[in-house]
Amino acid sequence: MINASIENMIDFFCDKRNRSTWHKLRIANFPRFVKYPTSQVSGWGLTSCLQIGYIEYMADLMEKIVSLCKRRGFVFPSSEIYGGIGGFWDFGPLGVELKNNIKSWWWQTMVQIREEVVGLDSTIIHNPKVWQASGHTLSFTDPLRECKSCHQRFRADQLKGEKCPECGGKLTEVKQFNLMFETFIGSAKETANKAYLRPETCQGIFVNFANVVDTIQPKLPFGIAQIGKGFRNEITLGNFIFRDREFEMMELEYFVKPGEDEKWFDYWLKERLNWYLDLGISKKNLRFFEHPKKALAHYSKRTVDIEYQFPFGWAELEGMANRTDFDLKNHAKSSGKDLRFQDEKGEKLYPYVIEPSVGVERIALALLTEGYREEKDKKETRVVLALNPKIAPVKVAVFPLLPNKPALVKKAREIYDDLKNCFNVAWDDRGNIGKRYYSQDETGTPFCITVDFETLEDKKVTVRDRDSMKQERIAIDKLKEFFQTKLA
Numbered sequence: 454m455i456n457a458s459i460e461n462m463i464d465f466f467c468d469k470r471n472r473s474t475w476h477k478l479r480i481a482n483f484p485r486f487v488k489y490p491t492s493q494v495s496g497w498g499l500t501s502c503l504q505i506g507y508i509e510y511m512a513d514l515m516e517k518i519v520s521l522c523k524r525r526g527f528v529f530p531s532s533e534i535y536g537g538i539g540g541f542w543d544f545g546p547l548g549v550e551l552k553n554n555i556k557s558w559w560w561q562t563m564v565q566i567r568e569e570v571v572g573l574d575s576t577i578i579h580n581p582k583v584w585q586a587s588g589h590t591l592s593f594t595d596p597l598r599e600c601k602s603c604h605q606r607f608r609a610d611q612l613k614g615e616k617c618p619e620c621g622g623k624l625t626e627v628k629q630f631n632l633m634f635e636t637f638i639g640s641a642k643e644t645a646n647k648a649y650l651r652p653e654t655c656q657g658i659f660v661n662f663a664n665v666v667d668t669i670q671p672k673l674p675f676g677i678a679q680i681g682k683g684f685r686n687e688i689t690l691g692n693f694i695f696r697d698r699e700f701e702m703m704e705l706e707y708f709v710k711p712g713e714d715e716k717w718f719d720y721w722l723k724e725r726l727n728w729y730l731d732l733g734i735s736k737k738n739l740r741f742f743e744h745p746k747k748a749l750a751h752y753s754k755r756t757v758d759i760e761y762q763f764p765f766g767w768a769e770l771e772g773m774a775n776r777t778d779f780d781l782k783n784h785a786k787s788s789g790k791d792l793r794f795q796d797e798k799g800e801k802l803y804p805y806v807i808e809p810s811v812g813v814e815r816i817a818l819a820l821l822t823e824g825y826r827e828e829k830d831k832k833e834t835r836v837v838l839a840l841n842p843k844i845a846p847v848k849v850a851v852f853p854l855l856p857n858k859p860a861l862v863k864k865a866r867e868i869y870d871d872l873k874n875c876f877n878v879a880w881d882d883r884g885n886i887g888k889r890y891y892s893q894d895e896t897g898t899p900f901c902i903t904v905d906f907e908t909l910e911d912k913k914v915t916v917r918d919r920d921s922m923k924q925e926r927i928a929i930d931k932l933k934e935f936f937q938t939k940l941a
């Protein structure tokens with residue numbers, strides 16, 4: 454059996470350093486690679502083979518993930534029956550569970566278990582003055598160039614050369630394009646009524662700073678967290694759900710004493726890296742990217758991205774910024790309200806803010822990438838989504854061995870009805886058991902239960918583990934306890 458996980462494949466290549474093995478593997482694992490004639494590939498050095506093979510493998514992996522997401526109901530293109538709409542995605546029956554699990558794990562670990570962090574749910578549309586004070590109306594821009602022939606638009610900083618990459622046409626000069634979506638409040642579409650869909654959730658936190666402080670009377674350091682939709686009229690899209698025009702953000706604004714900001718920045722960087730490791734993302738697929746001083750956002754003293762090795766390369770998963778007192782000071786100045794914090798000694802100060810900020814869709818894509826495995830045996834390929842059980846959309850699937858045996862169906866239904874009060878449980882009675890196992894493996898269900906004829910005698914069921922494929926007999930009255938331990 455070949456375990457075709459990225460980790461195993463790359464380790465395998467690096468260990469072997471043997472071109473003939475590489476060629477065999479190339480043919481076995483990269484059908485797309487066949488387009489390169491063997492004679493041509495034989496002339497290449499091992500490094501080129503590995504690099505090209507890796508790129509091919511990753512492109513193939515991305516295609517497989519996209520196809521799995523569509524086929525099994527994780528992600529659908531939005532408004533698909535009308536041809537879709539670029540940068541917008543709908544999450545299907547399994548996708549919504551996956552996203553909800555990511556959000557609730559973030560909320561549990563970032564808010565609920567932390568005494569000093571509270572939550573907030575602010576509106577998507579704020580008074581437009583918020584975006585003036587935050588600097589977004591002026592500075593939330595990307596450099597844009599348009600092709601004069603085909604009218605495709607590109608991010609100027611991502612273009613190579615002076616010609617349109619699509620048709621070779623001439624490009625316009627660079628202009629700054631504001632990424633905020635505009636909307637109008639009330640019945641008249643006038644400039645005076647113009648508002649924006651929020652491009653980040655944190656401004657809702659800053660404008661509610663005094664409200665929250667008054668209600669909870671915290672000591673520094675303390676945090677306010679929010680999960681909610683963000684909207685950005687991105688110029689370039691692609692890479693599936695990585696860069697969207699509508700997405701969900703999870704942001705924590707952690708208010709600290711000025712002078713302690715650097716210490717807390719390091720603390721949060723470590724915490725957030727560990728959060729991903731705990732979810733099962735391997736260390737070698739995560740790294741930090743320190744933003745150069747001269748490229749920092751207008752509000753930031755320091756920014757470090759946690760990058761993930763997506764199938765298309767290393768890219769930002771989460772951003773960590775030291776926003777200093779920029780936002781509170783600007784909102785205070787702009788609104789005329791005193792947004793200083795009064796400490797234990799009665800001294801008033803503007804706290805500094807450390808901000809871990811991440812998009813739910815990026816975490817979902819990272820987890821799908823990380824978890825996707827193909828295991829080949831002589832007969833067929835088993836596709837497994839090795840998701841952390843906490844995040845897996847369905848926790849347990851229940852099967853009667855045979856769907857046409859009422860006694861088995863009745864017992865399986867009883868178990869299903871009982872477990873569904875505690876976990877997200879699926880029911881499946883189609884096809885043979887092997888097919889049902891494979892079907893659940895592909896969507897990441899950690900455990901399957903089969904009710905067979907023996908169950909009716911010994912009151913035990915077969916519990917099969919997704920990763921090891923091991924099966925064990927568990928008493929029906931011990932099932933809840935068993936899963937509670939396994940899924941904790």
Ligand code: GAP
Pocket residue numbers: 652653654655685687694695696697698700702704769770771772808810811812813814815
């Ligand atoms: N409040 C800080 C802020 O908005 P950002 O780096 O622009 O910082 C934070 O965005 C995170 O939001 C990113 O690290 C990424 O995970 C996610 N994100 C940003 N733009 C996105 C987009 N167009 N589609 C999906 N996720 C996005």
